[in-house]
Amino acid sequence: xxxxxxxxxxxxxxxxxxxxxxxxxxxxxxxxxxxxxxxxxxxxxxxxxxxxxxxxxxxxxxxxxxxxxxxxxxxxxxxxxxxxxxxxxxxxxxxxxxxxxxxxxxxxxxxxxxxxxxxxxxxxxx
Numbered sequence: 001x002x003x004x005x006x007x008x009x010x011x012x013x014x015x016x017x018x019x020x021x022x023x024x025x026x027x028x029x030x031x032x033x034x035x036x037x038x039x040x041x042x043x044x045x046x047x048x049x050x051x052x053x054x055x056x057x058x059x060x061x062x063x064x065x066x067x068x069x070x071x072x073x074x075x076x077x078x079x080x081x082x083x084x085x086x087x088x089x090x091x092x093x094x095x096x097x098x099x100x101x102x103x104x105x106x107x108x109x110x111x112x113x114x115x116x117x118x119x120x121x122x123x124x125x126x
Contacts, residue, residue: 021053028052031110034100051121057113059105060088 029041044052062080064072072080088105095102095111102111 024056025049025053027106027110028114031102031106031114034102035096035111035114048121052113052117055113055117055120057109057116059109060084 029038032038032041041049062077062084064070064074064077085105088108089103091104092101093104093107094100095107
C-alpha cells in the first residue's frame, strides 16, 4: 500500500522558500568572512541583498543531451551528479593570504557569486 502524499499549501512553500533564502544568505555572509570581512554584508542595502540572492550562481549539475545518440539514462545521470557533488564537496582549495581552505563547491557557488556581484553591481544602490 502506497503512502498518501501530503499536499503542500502555498504558505508552506513560501516558508520553505524563505528558509532556503536565509540559509543561502548565511552561507554568503560566512564566505565574505573567509574572503575578507563579514561586516561587508551588513553594509549592503536591502536591494543589494536581494540582488546578491537573485544573481546567485547555481550549483553545478550535469544534464542529458536531447540528441538520441548522446542521451544518458536517468539512473546514470543521477549517479554522475552524485559523484560530481562528492568530488566538488571533497576537493579543498586554499584562498586568501591566510590560505583558508574551502570546498570547490563553496568556491563555485558562493565566492564566485560574491565576485560577480561586486564586479557588476551599481555601487550607488548596493
